[in-house]
Amino acid sequence: MAGLRARQKADRNRRILEAAGDLFRQSGYDAARIEDIADRAQVSVGTFYNYYKNKGDLLLATVAMEVEEVLETGRSRLANPPGDVAAALTGLIRVYYDHSLNYLTKEMWRTAMSISIQHPETPFSRHYTELDARLSAQVSAMLRTLQLRGAVRADMDAAGMGEIVFNNLNQLFIHFVMDEEMTLADLNILIARQNAIVAGLIAGERSAESRPQGAEGAAE
Amino acid sequence: MAGLRARQKADRNRRILEAAGDLFRQSGYDAARIEDIADRAQVSVGTFYNYYKNKGDLLLATVAMEVEEVLETGRSRLANPPGDVAAALTGLIRVYYDHSLNYLTKEMWRTAMSISIQHPETPFSRHYTELDARLSAQVSAMLRTLQLRGAVRADMDAAGMGEIVFNNLNQLFIHFVMDEEMTLADLNILIARQNAIVAGLIAGERSAESRPQGAEGAAE
């Protein structure tokens, strides 16, 4: 009987993950108590802490699964982006956005981001930050591809502009998860508007890109 | 004797704020216990909770003071921005950045952001989000001013582009406070680089703006 201990360990881990996902989605992160999660996973509270360093650490396991899936889907989009700059950007970004609520609630996203910001030195945060960096790199890579095709101005720093576009979409995503009323459709409209501006600015000289709209009044 | 109660109240509030600011800076937000803050302010724990709804609420009072000051300084920069687009953007943004560590530590910023994201419906978060919106509006206003002067392309949506620029600087600021090693100088270099890209893209046709650098290789 090779590895009874290992099997039991894997089993308990799976049960904890399942229980946590269920309870987080059902009652929310704050309301889901460690004791509840442990009970449902049929382990004691102490055992839970042998598997995860703390409650936040447990959330990462779930969030990370989601983001890995998004990265994989995004990768397949990099090879052949649409020729239209706005469409290419929006298409890639929608891959990210449209996956976002598959397994995670907005509250779970908020909590994950929140913990990541507050404790940047933890493995949780480092992992999360690294996933962000990889998403950002995908946007840069897409811009570079478009640039090599001539769809984007050759004199632009694609890597830097990719970061700007990613930072923008990331911030919009934060707004999205912070507003329970906001739908994915709303978010997509916002990002399409922003991307249209960017596309108008970076489109190659010869491309038939639609030029941006006129300016609105300013504030403050 | 008009308002003994009012004077005592103001006094206690001042003492609590001072004690909290001191302890947060000295020992960090997490390590500063409510009991310690209350002791130092010469009130009981119960009394503390008559003045602030919770620990995070107390942080807002400090953070808000800092941001209000930044907004005021920023306002004075709006009327007469430098003609150079990159210089105008970087100048405004440096007002924000250079003030940021006057009264607050990185850890305090992280905590404030963290709480704001996790509990968006609280007054704390609403206030913080509103301050962000006002900063964003300042960036938009500056772009609009430059546009009216002809330093920025007339066909650009200044309000939308202002949001993009703000989202970018905000995200960079998050990176900054998440990395204890990173200095303000490092941050300013990063934002100058990003702004140079933006400036190159949005500069008015006739302006003598420096064109952006060549593109780097892409990733992923």
Place this chain on the structure above:
DNA sequence: CTTTAAAAATGAACCCGTTCAAGTTTTTTG
């Protein structure tokens, strides 16, 4: 198969933010 050692599970105890019933001080009323 016993014995010994290592690994893991357990729940009571601890810490700290928050709440609340009871007590105290200030203000208002007559």
Place this chain on the structure above:
DNA sequence: CAAAAAACTTGAACGGGTTCATTTTTAAAG
């Protein structure tokens, strides 16, 4: 000025995340 009401202070008690000494289970050694 006394009595009643209102406003405020207080610290003990509560809840939930986390820790740790102890016990139990599995693996290794003889």
